[in-house]
Amino acid sequence: MAGVSTATVSRALSLPGKVSAGLRARIQAAVATLQYQPNIAARMLAARRSWTVAAIVPTIRNNVSASCLEAIQARLEAAGYTLLIGVTGYEPEREYQITEAFLARGVDGLIYTGASHLPATYAALERHHVPFVNQCVFEPDGPHPCVGFDNREAARLVVQHLLELGHRRIGMVASIQLANDRAAGRIAGVVETLAACGDPGWRVPIIEQCSTIDGGRAGLALLLALPTPPSAVICGNDILAYGALFEARDRGLRAASELSVIGFGDLDLSEQLGLSTLHVPAAEIGRLAAEYLLARLAGGAPLHATRIEIRLAARASTAPPRALAVDSAP
């Protein structure tokens, strides 16, 4: 209709700079009147490029994941890419299957959460020569590109907050650390910091639970049943912390001075519930992860590891333990 070859149309659409202005206008007019839309399958086949990137996350049931995904999507779309989302449910085997499925679909890049993936997953990535990035972890010395923060260091911040408030008997309700390096990092951070700066006589009790409200409740219940229950509880994430908070409330432990609870992640509701927590800038992580991949896809060699600043959001759920609070009264 524009009186040109298909080659020129193809160029006008994907490399507008390579076609003269007159032709480009004619082609665009024709495209508009014909409502022409390129067949993406044919484009993928011919160009060996899908303009598709996949993000594989353990869950979409929390705002941190959602923010992350939204940020990734926004950045990717601006660059003309489509986002595919995979949800593993924290199962490495499932993650591998999803990886294979996406690779078969010809995704141009992948974004993972955490750095601990099945060897088969890494092998598949290697075999297809597809770039990827691990988000929510920071391992500058590791072999894989990443965007995030050091979970041990984050845990240290949390512990120090509690130590400064005067807590000595500190417990933890962690999420299952098997196949979850972020959970493992947080546990390690708590243990290390307490070993270095805490009461030498205190062996920190750690309960691993599924990341649900009920998991948090059960975890706290177990901690409170100990002969010497802790005065402060660190939770592996905010969902567990909500559970702990609700369980404490139901047991009549209302004030933070009776039991301090601190979380990890800073979900939307955490501020409203007065939960002290480690704030994670999810949207920024997502955006930078997408940025990394786009740079790779454009042929660049972006920074291997990007560090994200985190900060502690101290709120009402943490306070000096009762004994101290009394001591320090005038």
Add this chain to the structure above:
Amino acid sequence: MAGVSTATVSRALSLPGKVSAGLRARIQAAVATLQYQPNIAARMLAARRSWTVAAIVPTIRNNVSASCLEAIQARLEAAGYTLLIGVTGYEPEREYQITEAFLARGVDGLIYTGASHLPATYAALERHHVPFVNQCVFEPDGPHPCVGFDNREAARLVVQHLLELGHRRIGMVASIQLANDRAAGRIAGVVETLAACGDPGWRVPIIEQCSTIDGGRAGLALLLALPTPPSAVICGNDILAYGALFEARDRGLRAASELSVIGFGDLDLSEQLGLSTLHVPAAEIGRLAAEYLLARLAGGAPLHATRIEIRLAARASTAPPRALAVDSAP
């Protein structure tokens, strides 16, 4: 490698029944040793079928959406389809763009939330002859297939619950009804039911707010600033209800007898927060929406409209209003 033609391989892979057992085994062995993976782009191009279905939702920031999506994904995967997710942020124009993008990608079917979409969106769907279904609405007489419940009827259930508790002064914090037929349906249901069964002297105040915690807080604040503030507040969804609950708490309105709040949706946290709400079986809706599409894709003519049963979850946030509570005391 198996000594057969590509046609036979293709058949062995997609229509195993049409190939003899011996060859099938030979081919599968070859596939395994070569780690052969079909090129999906080529398959899409040749078969004019992408084995991809898209779900377009307003947001993924709540558990109802997430449950829905997970259920859709599970059902689709079982049938060999891949799910593409689009997020509109409640913007019809964006929804249209996403639709066009997915259509260009050759999706085989689409799942929408609600039934009010831009004419351009419906036109695009029509033009491509792609089947779709609207979930979370039930309009047996409407022109479009749907899986869900009648939002008016649901609102009626909520109003009746409050009326039965003895509330007469009922207000509403709704989500923005522009371009959101579910919000509009709920508002209409509240107004109608109250007009029919409520106090004739009471004109129900309705505040529309964005579906956020802060929206809920602001909405409640406005209602409480009225000359005759309501004794019970219906919220368009649970997020708004959380906001209302927090605002009420911060104002010292602790008991449901001072101010009853009821939501819509029944998110994970609602039970913990003691929020009365209309329970929506999100996973079932998602599963059935996927089921509908799969049936269409298989050439069938499934039910045009599927009704989902809903129920009211009465919890601590609703109670008889104070005056009545006192009256009914012995």
Add this chain to the structure above:
DNA sequence: GCATCCCCTGAAAGAGCTTACATAGGCGTC
């Protein structure tokens, strides 16, 4: 004024699969 070079465009060859159609056996039937 002619040669050189560069820019723009077109022709044509794939990219890797599916599927309609052709073909070759195998079997049942009369």
Add this chain to the structure above:
DNA sequence: GACGCCTATGTAAGCTCTTTCAGGGGATGC
């Protein structure tokens, strides 16, 4: 025993784009 039909497999023609390569035409330089 021959004919016909059915099933299993092969042949080859697409599906719709991208991209290499070649060529034409205009501008530039000497």
